[in-house]
Amino acid sequence: MSETAKTENVADWLRDAYAMEQQAETMLKSQSARLENYPKLKARIDQHIEETRGQQELLKGCLDRLGVSPSTVKDLGAKLMAMGQGVSGMFVSDEVVKGAMAGYVFEHLEIVSYTSLIAAAKAVGDTETQRVCEQILPQEEAMAKWLIEHIDEITTAFLERAANPDTQAKR
Ligand code: MG
Ligand code: FE
DSSP: OOHHHHHHHHHHHHHHHHHHHHHHHHHHHHHHHHHOOOOHHHHHHHHHHHHHHHHHHHHHHHHHHTTTOOOOTTHHHHHHHHHHTTTTTTOOOOOOHHHHHHHHHHHHHHHHHHHHHHHHHHHHHHHHHHHHHHHHHHHHHHHHHHHHHHHHHHHHHHHHHHHTTTTTTOO
């Protein structure tokens, strides 16, 4: 593959990452707005919304530097729609639990995406993109770690609330 073709791939993947972070923000905001009875989860999600906005800025900087226009969310957004619906459209009776699970899955999509982008950036010698992705990756890992470490607590709290007719459990 020519060096130009390689760089174009990196640009495409940066665009995908940017769209992924827009999708992330949409899903996280939707989750946060609906949560009422799980303040710790809501606070962690709100923290990650701030991080996600910062990630968008960093990625936009990479796209600008490479002279690439960010794709519309449409492209990757469509691919991620199924996952997005898994979170934002979830008004099911156990949405807090399903939402935390979907969040965990989404964070892992982000983790593998940035790990791949770091390798790609290294391969083309794009040290700035590499640096940016290495800065973002630990935030995704930390969010995934928080979710897996709290899923038992969230699940138990949900069950307790669901067993009590006077409390709302699902969100
Ligand atoms: Mg992210
Ligand atoms: Fe994330």
